[in-house]
Amino acid sequence: MNELISALYIIAFALFIYGLTGLTGPRTAARGNLTAGVGMAIAIVATLLTPGTSNWLLIALGLVLGTVVGVPAAQRVKMTAMPQMVALFNGVGGGAVALVAWVEFRDSHGYATVADYVTVTSLFAAIVGSVSFWGSLIAFGKLQEVLPGKPISLGRAQQPLNAALLLVAVGCGVAIGLGQRSQLLIIGLLIAAAVLGVMVVLPIGGADMPVVISLLNAFTGLSAAATGLALDNTAMIVAGMIVGASGTILTNLMAKAMNRSIPAIVAGGFGGTNAAAGPVGGPVDQTVRQTSAADAALQMGYASQVVIVPGYGMAVSQAQHAVREMASLLEGRGVEVRHAIHPVAGRMPGHMNVLLAEADVPYEQLKEMDEINGEFGRADVALVIGANDVTNPAARSNPASPIYGMPILNVDQARSVIVLKRSMSAGFAGIDNELYFDQKTSMLFGDAKSSVAEITEELKVL
């Protein structure tokens, strides 16, 4: 029977790898995901074939509970709320790892009856799993706007505190490894790691959030691999390690797209390094020009090229269908319309692509940053819909700005700029945007969806 289980595990992780390869290409992605899902089903069935398995009712209870919660959550979540959903799913994975480690501790009387490497890997899994669970919950809270999105930081005390928490967690682990059997130690370890997870994610704000979710995803993968080592389970080792490795790469790709390093992101959010970096962009004219939907419609209706720059504001107000309708009307008038997608616009890489694809915007109209940046100079109007930090020229020109060096969309090079925005409040990163004070920029305040709808109405009667 054990050979059969091992063979099934091999099939399962082969399917994971094959499925993941599929996920890297647009055409094969859906099938790849399905393939990996089949692999997972095989791995679960194989595990249940283990001879002498007992507690069937409780196992069924756990599986049913998870399914009953997971399926509706996944089916009902709005496309705009995807990032926090992924954060939440990631978190519960980490939570499962931490709980399993705790049970391993209790089951083996403080690792008295197991090999040393089991102790080490299990304790590693406990720390990382707990960090991942609580960190993901905070990320969820921030994205869901239960918690404030701006960085919450303790300033200088932050780093020493985090280091101290890590030391406490590792210290508890070392004590357990040296033969201390008190259950208080594992509880202390889990709590210290939990507080560490909270403290690490709280100060992170702005466009860094997607990178953090990806990093926590990689963490959970690594902790799953460690649990696999502890339990001598190849399927878990392979699957966990693949996620850990690919997650690390993905995190790196995302961080690179923003010209930020992962250590810098973890060390503190935007503004953490340079508190004085306010609007120091020199003598900027601090007045903004307001416009009306009718004016905006007029400008765009008689333009020859319009570039739409969507951001988180479009996601929040679910404006993607309204944007699609407006774009179709403009095209009907012979205006060339394109959408400029910043790699980290929204709260996740690819967030805008997913939303616009949902609204049936043709794939050819979606342009990535490198493709579109040379074209802004030829555009008559750049329409910014709820995007802020990714359009801030300070990233190019102001070395004192916390986002200096991050690649941005060159919106300011368009002949005129219309910005749809709820209010003059600063973006997620909490910094001012000089673009709004530019001579050629006009602002249309209000909810993105209703603003776009008003412009569309005006276009119809133009």
Added chain:
Amino acid sequence: MTLLANLAILVLAGFVGFAVISKVPNTLHTPLMSGTNAIHGIVLLAGLVLLGRSASDVFDRVLLVIAIAFGAINVVGGFLVTDRMLGMFKKKPNAEAGKVAAVHE
């Protein structure tokens, strides 16, 4: 020996993970993150193994049932969400033609 064999598997799996994600279009970053997210729900197996093995202590049982439920949420939710996201990228020729026609009227 078990440890060394498992470490070999671990290292190889790490390289596979690196190799698979060398070049991915930005568009697919979110679905990919979501897909790998579902895969680490494999920790569910740990809950199954431990609960199935013995777990006679009531508190252990409670912890493990929660762990299995968490893992199942991770797996089921993760794959479903990824599938929904990827569904957005599928071509919908009929729906699209209809909408464009309606708008131009």
